[in-house]
Amino acid sequence: MRALLSVSDKRGIVEFAKKLAEMGWEILSTGGTAKALREAGLTITGVSEVTGFPECLDGRVKTLHPKIHGGILGIRNNPDHQKQMAELEITPIDLLVINLYPFKNTILKEGVAFEDAVENIDIGGPTMLRSAAKNFNDVTVVVDPEDYAVVLAELEANGQTNYQTRYKLALKVFETTSNYDTMIADYLRKRIDGEVLQDTITMTFEKVQDLRYGENPHQKAAFYGEVVPVKGALTAAKQLQGKELSYNNINDTNGALEILKEYGDEPTIVAVKHANPCGIASDEKIAVAYKKAHDSDPVSIFGGIIASNRLIDEVAAKEMVKTFLEVIVAPGFTPEALTVLAAKPNLRLLELADIIHNEPSYEVKKVMGGLLVQERDTSLYDELKVVTKRQPSEAEMAELLFAWKAVKNTKSNAISLTKNKCLIANGPGQVNRVGALENAIRQAGENVRGAVMASDAFFPFDDSVKAAAAAGITAIIQPGGAGKDADSIKACDEAGIAMVFTGMRHFKH
Template identity: 60%
Template sequence: MIKRALISVSNKTGIVEFAKKLKELEVEIISTGGTARKLVENGIEVTNVSDITGFPECLDGRVKTLHPVIHGGILAVRENENHMKQLKELNIEPIDLLVINLYPFKETILKENTSFEEAIENIDIGGPTMLRAAAKNFKDVIVVVDPIDYEKVINELIEKKEVSYETRYRLALKVFEYTSHYDALISNYLKDRLDDEKFPEILTITYEKVQDLRYGENSHQRAAFYREIGKNTGSLVNAKQISGKELSFNNINDANGALELLKEFDEPTVVAVKHTNPCGVGCGINIYDAYMKAYECDPKSIFGGIIAANKAIDKKTAEEINKIFIEIVIAPDFDEEGLEILKSKKNIRILKLKDIEKKQMKNRVDIKKVSGGILIQDIDFRLYDDLKVVTERVPTEKEMEDLIFAWKVCKHVKSNGIVLAKDKQTVGIGPGQVNRIWALENSIKQAFVDVKGSVMASDAFFPFSDCVEAAAKAGITAIIQPGGSIRDRESIEAADKYGIAMIFTGMRHFKH
């Protein structure tokens, strides 16, 4: 049975009730600062840490528990006769239970206009030190860092007069997860203040679980969804689900792809995505017009897909959406009638993301897992270096609008990627082929809209002139591509031969 507990918490949820139960079990409670005051105010007798150490708190409370009397009481191994002999000689009493959570560093840095000095002041020193000490000695010291565990610990103490080895082990594990998360938040905060530390020699990242998922990409794979710490404005983790079934792994992955593409546009735009690739994108005078363009690009593939809109969904648009099966509709808002129409299909997932147009912060990175490691890179937030007309014919103003539209879409199509567009509507998309001509041929062959008079975007340069020749045969009038091939001259000459305007961007957009 435990005899002494040290309690010092920033998050005081449930601490009074927990301490009262400990008192009923005749446990002496040691405490300090605001926690001690909270407990005393609620009629719980406590022994102040200063009375144990014989040393007052100092340096504005920065030094309270960093003392051998405290750490000796935590770290002593009870089965080690020499340890226990030394405790007796030094007049140190063992501490059997440690209940601590840390200064609110995360909450502090997430507040608006937090100063650097305020953030630094909310870095806990004594707390992590005691937690790690107790977790190291978990066989002898019960350590609780999360208020959710109060009930389990008390129940075991009441029922068994002891806390099981398994519970102690899991509590100790949680401590090291908690303190490593805490330290990672601090290091990332400090790193973000420097321009040259995006790719440090030692990379530590941390996330918090949003939810467990029913399964991963396939039903035999376990999965969960985690949130990056920070101001994730306009990201899926901030979306509010209004209706429908729980989001799946694939739902989240597809919806994220739709959002990334949607953020390229300011005018009313709808993006339809299937298996992370866009299957239809439209810009219009209103969101209904944009949706119809996205739908008409590929009425077959949009079935069972994800729809993302950057303007509110109205009644007329909702009625069109409900004519087919859609997994998710995500928008900044829904008018009352439009929402009720969508909700009439109980399985459709309706997500509201009010800051849907907000771009990703430029200091964010993209991470890809590989066996045994990770790849990390800047977010691909740029569009082009410089637009250069390389053919005799210059694109018309309308062609130029469609070329930029197609280029934005092509940036988010899996490589090798080709996009055909006309009147700010995708008319053909060829994603994920092992050579570029196949991507082009598929985009032409599978098109539901006449490709004649459309423009073409290619995510990387043409290695041969065959794509230009195929484009001319299909009636494509203008091309945008990065350039940079040793055979660029062949493609330019072919474009001039067929009267096709061609623009180089100087920047490719591979997406794997």
């Protein structure tokens, strides 16, 4: 029996090879693997001894030879194959242990040169792996050191691996080489323009963790991250305290981070419940911002997610522990804050550097039988245009933009009401816009008077404007573009409301 061993990841390879040698296997190897095995006292046949051809081109060509690939691909119960192999003096290779050049580790190095990345694109490894995986009926192929134990156990017990094991190992090979090639393609694409919407799309992600369950206990779930870490993404967060993150925690915390990024450097707290903002507030003191966000809707924030773009200090922490919260994510926590928050041991604390970092990317939604892919909505407006007789004051314009950022990240149809840089009421996810507004006005109560309103899409009729005027709302921001915009503008003028068009819609489903 003959085995070919050539690995970049040398964990356990010496022990594995020693067991094979004890069972009488001939071991072929090359390069650094052969060196490591010989230093361990093993007798190794060099690949060049089999091919009769030396390694060349700086090691780029070693195993690309008929005596290697013929030994892997030859079908054992095919008489013609066996005849040709005998005529060509090709000896079967029954076990192949290969893992690939460390392309991922190379591109993750700070300032890596493109030439170094290219040199770490493996050619011979994937070729041999795919050959062995194709011929898994006759050849055992191992790409992961974690599989050494099961292979050795079966070889020791039966002299060969069983069909089911070979099948699973072959599947792992194709998953591995697919991931590897996708990683390379993604790296090369990003060096040009990063365009994702190609005629065909292949994506690769790595499991961050298994989750207890999905949105509901009967659904299985896991969390995956991009191969190259993304600044300001939840995958880069460090958990300091609390229970394991759940599927819903991750989804809602990501939503909170998306909203937080809208407010840039302005000290801001975002509270999210079921993927919708239930509290947003800005203030020079982050503890005050939290108190404002909490008090605007103390019912909804219970069991919510908090995101802060400032360090959480002791004062803020003391306010936060008064309410049951699921997650707090921030750039950091003072030692005093951590002591206070430790009183809630199940509360998940996440430390995330570059928390407001934002960059163009794409988002994906799986639908039955297909995939929806779109650019992330990182724009805010096209052009701010005052369309009413009354101009908004400077303070009103700042407030309108604050509200516009909130409604942009609220499920459609959406209406957001804000005052003093605080979200005082939200009307998310309604099937009509007037219903969303009525919900928000009802939630705001008396506090609605003097507030501003943001709508994620245009008003098809003037009924929303009239309802806003009756409630005491002073200014409105919306995309504009309805066939009856003139009716809404007229209603604003009659009520003395300032209205601004953005020229950009922000539906969120």
